Amino acid sequence: MAARIYQIQKNALQSGKALTRKWVLEHVPTEAKKPDPLTGWAGSGDTEQQVKLTFPSEEAARAYADRRGIAYTVLPTAPKTLKIQAYADNFR
Template sequence: MAARIYQQPKSAMQSGKARIEQWVLEFEQSEARKPDPLMGWTGSGDTQTQVSLSFPTKDAAKAYAAKHGIPARVHATPPKGLKIQAYADNFR
């Protein structure tokens, strides 16, 4: 069962920097989702996709995956850039 390791992005409603330094290990889907005939909801019998583990560093997440024999891919965090602009630029 493969997993992916990534850094949790900041949500659109979040202005602060709380909990953006954490790294997350999530398992990938091992079986396809299928619609439920009665309700029409999609689901699968794979319960590992519901597991999400948080770690303080990328190395801690990689060490956990290696210790438990989980093949994991690390997704790089995109660089954060600030767009510096003056208030007067809104009127140009």
């Protein structure tokens, strides 16, 4: 049983920074999804991949994983890059 710990990134359609300070612990799928023969929906027997736990900090997520004996990897947060341009640049 392995998990990923990462910080939620801002959505491209989101202007504010709401919910971007939270950290998520998400289990890595252990079994591939396969289509159901009757409905055609994708599914698997692995129920842990349906669970996403949120934490206020990275330390809290690590402590939870250590208490439960879950092997984890922490994904680094991508650096925020701003493309600063003036409105007049649209008309060059």
